[in-house]
Amino acid sequence: MTTSTGHQGVPYEEITEDAYSDAFAHGARAIPTRRGVLLDGGCPRCAGQMSYPLVDKVFRSPLPPGAQVPATNSKVVAILCTCPEDHPARPDGERGCGAYWNITLSATT
Template sequence: MAGLGPLPYAEVTDDGYAARAAETFTAREFGPAVLLSGDCPRCRHPITVPVVDEVYRHEAAGAGDDPGYRTLLCTCEADHPARPAGLSGCGAYWTLLLEVDR
């Protein structure tokens, strides 16, 4: 795909985005959050997405009802034509099921 220029900004999702992220992202604890890191499944630029620890607090009131699904957004800093001012990323989003080993 060399020579095609940067991927334009578009708020889109695809069933394959979540599958690619689930296979390739890494997770690490960082204070009260978990950092998910990997390449955006759409534009392939590196991103790191913090997920607050309340996702993992099953003992918190009402948290037992939380199935653990979280929508993630591309937050890359690469240039994507037509990206609205003040935003980052390529516009891609996807939903992952986050589970904790206990």
């Protein structure tokens, strides 16, 4: 079933496909926030609109003395569908359709 917003009410299933990463990256926006970045886009499986916060600033505790964080201009992160739409068979307390994928975030200078 497809809604007027384009969302497809597919049954909940924890699933990934190679094409999910490129499909999400193609239409998503990365919005800088005080603690990191908010990825805003459509789920490549169900087309539900979603926002996914990625926190990249340590705010709970500092690193131990002498610890170093490796410098990198990119990192791979796991993304889960977090659309608020209904999906049959979704477990209580879950959001989204169950789709997941990895994307690479690159720092811009």
